[in-house]
Amino acid sequence: MDYRDVDIVNHQRGWDGYFKLDVYELRHKQFxxxxSPVIRREVLERGHAVAVLPYDPVRDEVVLIEQFRPATLSVHKNTPDMPAWLIEIVAGIVEPGETLPDVARRETMEESGCSIIGDLELITPRYYASPGCTSETVQIFYGRVDSKNAGGLHGLAEEGEDIRVFTKSSDDCFAMLRDGIFCNAPIIMAMQWLMLHRDRLRREAASTAI
Known part of the structure; x- marks a missing residue:
């Protein structure tokens, strides 16, 4: 089945603020x-995002960021042990006219203060962040960086960003992954990928060192 098997009966914009909320009445072909009967669903139009794992294969360090996420407030009511400030990898929304590599490089500089060295490497193809409620898709890349001077506070003040940047060894990151400290999908997938590819990345970096 594909999109031709969906009949949109009615579609309207229910909210048009920082996020866009579209309301659909639709029916679709069943298995x-x-x-199906006509069903009503709200869809959060979030845009499409790019995430980047900033990793220094020479120093074997990952550049991480930490920031407040407002959606954690509703979760905290029922799950008080979930954090409100999340440890993440770099990520940002694709603006009109931007390519995914453009976004990856821009966001890495804005959020971490690091420049990506060389080409990006794909970690995941585009995937739906949460297709039961939002249209957002995410694509994750690996970007090689020099972590020697990474740290401090970053982000765009006009966007209300307050981002703490710090580094951890890959072994520390793997321990944090095992201990459940990472609690958002992009960083979990990126760390699992790094566990599989770290040795290769370090060999490649050593072979191109001057």
């Missing part, structure tokens, strides 16, 4: 071959 038994019949049409």
């Amino acid at each position: 038994n071959g019949r049409q």
Whole structure:
């Protein structure tokens, strides 16, 4: 089945603020071959994002960021042990006219103060962040950086960003992953990828060293 099997009965913009909320009334073909009844669903139009794992294969360090996330407030009511300030990798929304590599390089500089060295490497293809409620897709890249001077506070003041930048060894990051300290999807997937590819990345960096 594909999009031709969906009949949109009505579509309207329910909220048009920082986020966009679209309201759909639709029916779709079911697996038994019949049409579903008309159902009403709200979809958060978030845009599409790029995430970057900034890793220094020479120093074997990952550049991490930490920032407050407002959506954690509602989770905290029922799960008080979940943090409000999340440890993450770099990420940002794709603006009109930007390519995914453009976003990756821009956001890495804005959020971490690091420049990506050389080409980006794909970690994941585009995936739906949470397709039950939002249209947002995410694509994750690895970007080689020099972590020697990484740290401090970063982010764009006009966007209300207050981002703490710090570094951890890859072994420390793997321990944090095992201990459940990372609690957002991009960093979990990026760390799992790094566990598989760290040795290769370090060999490649050593072979190109001057």
